[in-house]
Amino acid sequence: MTMKTEPGLTAFFSNVQTYAMMTEQEKKIADHSWVEYAPHPYQWMGDCKGQSHGLGLVSQGKEKSTEDLGPYDGNDIKRYPMVWVNPVTGERAFMVHGICVRRAFVRSSEEEEPTIIDDVAEIRAWLKPIQERVLKPEYIMLPKVEEGDIIMWANYQMFHTAVDYPDQWGARTMHQANIGASSGPVGPVAIPGVA
Ligand SMILES: [Fe+2]
Numbered sequence: 001m002t003m004k005t006e007p008g009l010t011a012f013f014s015n016v017q018t019y020a021m022m023t024e025q026e027k028k029i030a031d032h033s034w035v036e037y038a039p040h041p042y043q044w045m046g047d048c049k050g051q052s053h054g055l056g057l058v059s060q061g062k063e064k065s066t067e068d069l070g071p072y073d074g075n076d077i078k079r080y081p082m083v084w085v086n087p088v089t090g091e092r093a094f095m096v097h098g099i100c101v102r103r104a105f106v107r108s109s110e111e112e113e114p115t116i117i118d119d120v121a122e123i124r125a126w127l128k129p130i131q132e133r134v135l136k137p138e139y140i141m142l143p144k145v146e147e148g149d150i151i152m153w154a155n156y157q158m159f160h161t162a163v164d165y166p167d168q169w170g171a172r173t174m175h176q177a178n179i180g181a182s183s184g185p186v187g188p189v190a191i192p193g194v195a
Pocket residue numbers: 160
């Protein structure tokens with residue numbers, strides 16, 4: 001599936017919608033499971049090829065080994081629930097950043113011992129059909145921007161990606177401002193080892 005776009009825009013979709021499009025079984029797993037990112041995730045996956053649609057990686061075993069990453073602090077390893085709940089609206093968003101995930105802890109209830117999946121190809125294979133379900137032109141927002149415009153979005157509920165801008169067109173300048181959240185993402189149930 002394809003859609004036309006001007007170069008240099010930013011594309012968005014809602015992970016509240018991704019969640020809404022999941023099956024009951026997938027929601028049950030997502031609600032109770034969590035993921036662990038690699039330390040220095042963008043270095044770790046820096047040699048990996050992205051999928052052509054911009055979401056997720058092609059699994060070719062090109063992730064760096066822990067030794068190649070050099071020393072890191074245990075605090076650099078982030079764990080997040082798969083589903084993030086908006087504290088104001090109660091909406092649930094499926095917020096797994098597939099490119100950063102190194103391990104998944106999967107369970108369908110709070111009582112269950114999680115199954116630890118450390119094969120990234122297996123994790124990505126589970127994510128792919130869920131995340132590709134929402135990748136349809138009718139669900140992608142591509143706001144036009146002119147000089148002076150501001151785009152604001154809820155980064156705990158949406159994914160975004162830059163659309164290519166040809167080098168020969170010169171520089172495309174965007175200023176980014178982040179408003180740090182006062183608290184980290186919170187899942188529907190408590191996740192062991194995640195504050
Ligand atoms: Fe960004």
